[in-house]
Structures are given as structure tokens and as C-alpha cells.
Amino acid sequence: MNTDPPFGPMSGPMSGPTSDATLSTSADGRTSLRMERGLAHPPEKVWAALTDPVALARWFPSEVTLDLVPGGAMGFHFPGDPEPGLAGTVTDAEEPRLFAFTWGADHLSWTITPDGEGSSLTLVHTFGDRPGAASFASGWHLCMTALDRLLGGGRADGGHDRSGELHESYLKRFRLDGGTVERAEGGSRVRFERQLVRPAETVWAVLSAGIEPVAGLPVPEGFTAEKVPAGPVTEVRAPNSLTYTWQPRGTVTWELGKGTGHGARLVLVQTGSEDFDTDAALAAWRTRIDRLAEELVRT
Template sequence: MNTTPHDTTLTSADGRSALRMERRLPHPPRKVWAALTDPAALGRWFPSEVTVDLTPGGAMSFRFPGAAPGDPGMTGTVTDVEEPRLFAFTWGTDHLSWTVTPDGEGSLLTLVHTFGDRPGAASFASGWHLCVGALARLLDGDPTALGRDDGGLHESYITRLGLDRGTVEPVGPDGSQGWRVRFERQLVRPAESVWAVLSAGIEPVAGLPVPEGFTTATAPAGPVTEVRAPRSRTYAGEPHSSVTWELGEGTGHGARLVLTQTGPAGWDPDAALAAWRTRIEQLAAALVDA
């Protein structure tokens, strides 16, 4: 499978994010347009079966493979239709805009996916990467079965889109009451698998030192203060800091990690930020190989 990312950018403003992906196709715009808008063609490369009233304000429905009988699936509304240039619609709370422009003897296909869950952007990017690859095969007359990502494609987009970076937040005015380091990252395996990698067979127990997998050099093993395997675990770090690992629901591709470490005013949050970034990269790599 080709894991080279397409031309892709991610921007965020006012609580919404926009993922922009481009793909050059050696086919004329009208041929690409037909593959974008004909439900029979859509069903061969889009992640769900689609019905569509191809008029502005028209209704859409999305039914995913394996859905139970009677499951209504998701719905959307066509927002823009300008044949053969622009097709845009809502999909639940998200918005998708597909633009086709001439590019020599072929076309430039541009997708802008707008959504609220910025940490989920790598899941969306890797999913669209596979879908657009299937669309390209459809246009070429080749088999269109969607490929599967073992996690490597997802992780390449984590890096490309800058989703591997944490934040440092002050506690109190200007950090007068301390600092908080925070990472939120979509992972490629379920919580149980993540927990197994972190614990390495040594289950955290309240009052005992936390297993090494949960620590860094700036947050060595202190006593566990709370544990709810395989979802959450808090321990006392040094100097006088608290570390919490939380594994929640994400995009459906795996667990969503939220990691925080809070320390006092004299603590060095930048060193902690760098140490946790390295530790989470190690975890992510181990999960791809798991």
C-alpha cells in the first residue's frame, strides 16, 4: 500500500478544523464528476452506500457496510452543486466539499473536510487517502476494493499534520499555581491493547509504584493514586506532580489518549513536554507493530 501522503493541510479556527487534500487524476473533469456524484459509482469508493438528490438542499443518506437491518445510518444535505466543478454536502455535523478543476489533460481533485474533532484528523486523512485511491482505480478501470491501514498510514498523517505536539498550559495567572502539560492523540488500537503495551503484564495497583511503561525520566514511577483499567490511571510523579493517562472513545479506529502532567510553579514543563512526546511516539510505534 502506498503510504505517501497526498498534498494535505490542516487548519483550525473557532473550534472547527478543515482538512484539505489534493489528488491529480489523469481523467477529464466530467469523468471525475460522474464518479463523485453517481450513487452506483460512489458506492464503489466512498466509505458507505449513498443516496442523493443532486440539487442544492437535496437530501442524502449514508449506510455503512455491516449495518443492522433497519439501521437508518447517517443523513446529510447537499449544499452546493455546480456541474462539473463543485459537489458539497453535510455528513452529520461535518461538511465535505469536492472540487474538480482542469489540470492539463486531466483533473485536480480537491477535498475540504470540515469537522469539530481536530485530534481525529489523522483518522479522517488516512481514511480519505484510501478512498481517493479507490476512486483513482475506479477511473482507471481497475478493481476498487478499499485497502486497509495497519496503522502506518495513520501515523504518517499524525506527523504530517502536527498532531504529535502537546501543549503547556498555566495553572493560575501566568503559571503562579503551576503548569500543566497535555497531549490528546488518536491511537490505532483499542484501549485494551494500549493498556497491555503500557503495563507490559504488570497491572497498576493503588499505593504501589506505577509500571515503567507509564513513566518518563521527568515523571519517574511514583505511587498509583487511582486506577480504572483499561481506561484511566493517575500516579504521583516528581517533583510533586501528578500524571494522568486516560483512554477514551475516539474516531472508531482506536482509543483516544489524553495525557496530562501537572506540576508546581517551579517545575520545568518544557522538559516534561519533550519527554512525553518521545514516550507517546514510542507507544504509537509499538501499537503499529502490535
């Protein structure tokens, strides 16, 4: 079961990434996303919207049960999900200033600070899946926008679905679109890991463009990148993985696995010999994956 917050496409008003959304990494390798939103409502009203299960259900991504004391149990159930949901524990409950809790392996901290006649709401979400940060940021962006609208007496579901664009904006902001070069047996490899905004079946259909890959035959063009000479397909498990050879020697592998709930997680690996031009490969695949991501947003 995927224990990440399920931030898939959500309807709601948006503009772009908030200017104060930041990522940081701790010594143990976990990532913290910090987001701040100004609200034209006093801390007591915001506190009620954060801690009352009925109010939470109107803007939070899951239904919540909780015992509002430090150490109190919490439960998260996602509407329409047959799974039993996630468990959590209240870690802080200081009315009307601080509400924090675990969510599976993640930790969420909500701090409310008076700001004139309103409040400043700061969320710090700590998690282990750094490539999922853009999904979390875009999801919380829409949740906090919905909270603001509800506090003002509006509807949380106003606007139209542009969550894919918002996701990609945060991904670029956090520089999650780059690849890495790693040592491999007999040479080097280039690796990209990127959260996408559509499920594996949709991504596969875009890549294959109606030409299903077959072992031993040329790879469909969608799975290739400019200046990476493509050989025949060696292994295919639609819609989740494909491997083919490239010249002079090496392989390219596409894998589409489970991500954050926003869509598939792409892992692309190109292996090569000791003299493999990894800089050229990084540039070629970044361009190709960016183009794929743009197409998926429009799909």
C-alpha cells in the first residue's frame, strides 16, 4: 500500500508556486517541505478548521478521526479507497498555535501565528520521498487554498483542474527535473527519477503512440532521445517497463512504478562504458523527459 498522501488531480483555484515554499534536507536524509499562507481569519477560527474532523473533511485530502491530545490516536481514510487507511499520532496540540501529527511515516506540523486581524499558517511536511515533493507541494497548495475559501464562506471546489501545471511548476522550482551520474559495473550510468502527473497506462500510451513495443524489434520513437542511437527492444512488460540496447554498447531502461498517488513514478536509466558521454546523455534525457511531462499535462 502506498503510504504517501494521495495528491492526485484536484479541482481548485490556483496561481503558481507560493514564493515561500522551500525544501530542506536533514542529516538523516529526510526532506522537509515548508509552505506558508496568509489567511484573513483569526487564529481561533483557523485552529477549529485544522482540528475539527467535520471541518477537516471539507478541505483536507482524507477523512480524519483524532484524539486531540499529545499521544492521541489519529486515523486517515480516503473516500473511495478500499484500503483501511493510515494511522497517525498527535505529537503537538497547543491551542490555538500548534497542531502536529504523524501520517504513516510522515510528519505534519501546522503553526498558526497572529498577523494583524488575520493569521499566518505555516505547514512543515517531513517525508522520505524527495522526488515526490512537487506532488506534496501542489496538493497542499490546493488544500490550503480550499481552506482559505471555506473560512471565507466559499466553496472548496471552485475553479478548474490545473493541478498538473501546478505540479510541474513546483517540480521546476525545487529542481527535481535533473538526473544523476553513477558508477556502474564496467562503466557509468545516467539515472532520472521523476514523478509524473498521469498513471502508467496513460504514460505508456503517450510513449508508444499506438506502436506496442516487441522484443527483438525497433523501439518506438517515443522511448528514445535525440543523439542516443537506439537498438532493438530486449525486454518489455507493458505498461511498466521497457529495455532496449543503444550503440556502441549499453542499455536504456524505462520503468513506470507507483508514485505519490499523483501519477506514475518514472525511473529512466542509461548504462554505458567507461568512456560513456554522460553529460550529453543527461542533456538528451532531460529534454526528452521534460517534453513528455509537458505532453502529459495537456493529456
